[in-house]
Amino acid sequence: MRPTPVHFLILVLVIIVIFGAAKLPMVAKNLGKSMKVFKSEVKDLRDDDSADDEAKEITDAQRRADTGGSHRAERTAEERIGEPRTEGEPRHDDRL
Numbered sequence: 001m002r003p004t005p006v007h008f009l010i011l012v013l014v015i016i017v018i019f020g021a022a023k024l025p026m027v028a029k030n031l032g033k034s035m036k037v038f039k040s041e042v043k044d045l046r047d048d049d050s051a052d053d054e055a056k057e058i059t060d061a062q063r064r065a066d067t068g069g070s071h072r073a074e075r076t077a078e079e080r081i082g083e084p085r086t087e088g089e090p091r092h093d094d095r096l
Contacts, residue, residue: 019027 016024
């Protein structure tokens with residue numbers, strides 16, 4: 001069953017009875033303000049998501065540049081066993 005103009009007329013009459021004719025402009029004004037706030041919040045969330053995506057792309061690019069283009073992070077101490085120690089680097093068995 002599709003809504004007909006009679007259904008909309010009945011709906012409008014019910015709303016007028018519930019809220020009263022004097023309160024309808026106030027209700028419409030508050031509804032408009034609520035929709036405006038809702039739309040601005042949705043826009044802010046979308047902007048935040050796009051900013052987060054851009055920041056992630058920048059940090060990923062920086063990370064690739066720092067590691068010489070590879071996706072691998074710095075090698076761990078276990079992987080460097082047997083290599084000569086650089087000055088100022090603690091020995092593997094040193095405890096803090």
